[in-house]
Amino acid sequence: MASTLGIVAASWGVVMAVAPLLQIRRMIIRRSSEDISLGYFAVLLPGFALWIAYGWSRADWALLVPNAAALTVGIATILASLALRRASADGHLSPEHRD
Numbered sequence: 001m002a003s004t005l006g007i008v009a010a011s012w013g014v015v016m017a018v019a020p021l022l023q024i025r026r027m028i029i030r031r032s033s034e035d036i037s038l039g040y041f042a043v044l045l046p047g048f049a050l051w052i053a054y055g056w057s058r059a060d061w062a063l064l065v066p067n068a069a070a071l072t073v074g075i076a077t078i079l080a081s082l083a084l085r086r087a088s089a090d091g092h093l094s095p096e097h098r099d
Helices: 002-018 020-030 038-058 061-090
Strands: none
Touching (some): 002 061
């Protein structure tokens, strides 16, 4: 039972980890990342890294895989947000796409 629960939990963890891709999609469509809290991700990313380290120390793939995916997508979200903010500040976004 514990093994099955671990597989199901890890699988759902991966789904949760890739959910911010929806936010990246929205940022790209709107050409704005103004409503993204970078502080939120600054709190989450070290937590993901700690869970990865803990999972690694225990050789626990159910911890490693979803947290590695979450860390990767979290970093991608931050990078996309910063790129959009930089483009907006540099005037590379047309006025009709600015919020």
